[in-house]
Amino acid sequence: MLNIGLLGLGTVGTGIVQILEERKKYLEKLIKQEISISKILVKDIDKKRDIEIDKEKLTTDIYEIIEDDNIDIIIEVLGGLDNPYYYIKEALNKGKDVITANKAVVAKHLEELTNLAKAKNKSFLYEASVGGGIPIIKPLKEQVNINQIQEIRGILNGTSNYILTKMISENLDFQEALETSQRLGYAEANPTDDIEGYDTRRKLRILSTIAFKDKIDEEDISCYGINSINFSDIKNIKSMSCTVKLLGTAIVNDNKYYASVEPVIVSQNSYFSKVDDANNLVSFIGDNVGELRFFGEGAGRFPTANAVLSDLIDITSNTYQRNCFLENSELDNINELYRGKYYMRINVKEDTKDKIEKYIVDNEIIEDMIEKKDSIAFTTKLISKKKLEKLIDIFMIDSKNYFVARLEV
């Protein structure tokens, strides 16, 4: 009998219970033992739920689960940071295998929890933490055994991709698109992590650490979001026959790496432009395998639960990847040195526009002027982003009043 302790019975937790119920016979035959979710940690036992669940199994006391020696595996789908981290650590210390979908915890504590699991000869798996239903963590861990990974790129946040898709396809302003996605459940009430790029950054931190075999921290990844994009940007981007995506990018070369999260303007011919709505896409390049791309639903009850259950099967079948990916490759971060071409739009008063135009000409920033009517918008030569940051400083432009995206066309 395999006893599971489930922490959390929200969207994903409910999906896990549902799939396990539906496929019980098949899975029990596959792993050659009975499966039982013995206890579930919830905030409120009496809350009305989507599914029928034996109330005896619900508890508000984490220790009832962690200290239950009959429980073999903990599945953590709570969300949040400090509590889940503590629970996971305690569970590993008690000799339980742990699966989590919690990207915040994984991003913050990947190395510590991996090492702890290793020391306890248990598993710490987190397929659902990146790319929703896309199998990406495991394939990446497998590919790094045979490849030097040179590059990772991805649309890793469903919410921001949904917003950008709506803005482009339905000519909506940012606020309208955000409200639509909140109404449809694609964005949370507080969308900061999604639209400011922090969620993408966490996922890129996880992927790039596995890929490059060195600890790439969240702080090592420069981060720009989409919260200041407006309808005139969309108009300008369309006039360039392009579209815009929030991309995570990490490139390594000769022991140096560049890692960023930023809006990127891509051609309508780019495969990224075909990743619509809340879908995700991860691409990486290995020296032997070449480029691989993985596409799928970036979030949602069943895709995420599916990823959690693939970890569960790997643990029970003993087929998870054990390779210790951390080799301390000691890569140098060269974000400061990176030079790209950018699109910039600034809202300023009429008389400042001319001053800005003079500045970007004098400082060899501008490549093409796109518009100088409602706002000033231009593309740049190949420059370091610092040059744009300096411009923002000098003209004291508020973060709400400009939008920068890298050009990849």
Next chain:
Amino acid sequence: MLNIGLLGLGTVGTGIVQILEERKKYLEKLIKQEISISKILVKDIDKKRDIEIDKEKLTTDIYEIIEDDNIDIIIEVLGGLDNPYYYIKEALNKGKDVITANKAVVAKHLEELTNLAKAKNKSFLYEASVGGGIPIIKPLKEQVNINQIQEIRGILNGTSNYILTKMISENLDFQEALETSQRLGYAEANPTDDIEGYDTRRKLRILSTIAFKDKIDEEDISCYGINSINFSDIKNIKSMSCTVKLLGTAIVNDNKYYASVEPVIVSQNSYFSKVDDANNLVSFIGDNVGELRFFGEGAGRFPTANAVLSDLIDITSNTYQRNCFLENSELDNINELYRGKYYMRINVKEDTKDKIEKYIVDNEIIEDMIEKKDSIAFTTKLISKKKLEKLIDIFMIDSKNYFVARLEV
């Protein structure tokens, strides 16, 4: 010490030797034993080769390898059908694990070799047989544990995709594009299997059998190639703002399935249209995970060798998928009942054109006439393909003189 017997030292075999050499230290640390390719089966020991290799290891006698009890794993990368099949069977019978890249053998003998491996408690793995470097066999085997797969679609043959890409992008006729791809090594001297769809059919046979948990034979898959496509088709397809791809498709619904290999006309907005050159893409839909897409290089020395080595690591780490996928779901083939919209172009003499036009109007086949100058080309209503086959019969049109593609726009 892990002793490998390598059957074949062509393009892929050489790649395997090269990667194993280059990553020897890492891999030996990973699998915690020394790795040695102890013997290699070749046709000609004295042939000049790309790589330096100890001639002592080369043999022309398969029994020197199969009957060597020190050899644990056989990697078969010979190509061909009967000999490799016999070697693989003998190797499994002798209690060796087997890895193959040979799609012909896998397509013909998947069930028998899988069952034999199971009976011998050994592994029979074939990641490289579909999709070149793309990890697709293993992820699919994993996903079927948690999902009912409803649909598989893919660009599975690099050669035909390369030819179609060249015809579209460089306005080449079929023969020119074929010759270019032969010159560049993308097509073999005898390209029949690639351009007539048989290679795609083998791969779809393998994927759909795993996905649907029932034996889908090559003969169960209707098969149309691209060998009769010509420049006027390309012109017509472009005028529809579309492109054309050779797709394998298998759809299951309510214990009935449709499986085909055929040219499909897709919109330029379709993600299939972004799969250029010799690349492959596999998409499948599971009831929980939703749609997943996998993209990568469909062939080539290092991508294919990479896939073979991922199987090798799985065997040595004991992490391969053991799920016995065959459940004899007893699906019914309904290819005959399938109705689609098609594009058809026919080259006939001037006076026959009017007769064909009358026929396709009278029989409610035609939707739109595309051209009636150099040839007669039209799109159809939703019909069964039989109606087109009947037309071909009645007007006794030679297979060289017409081209049919399904419309997916």
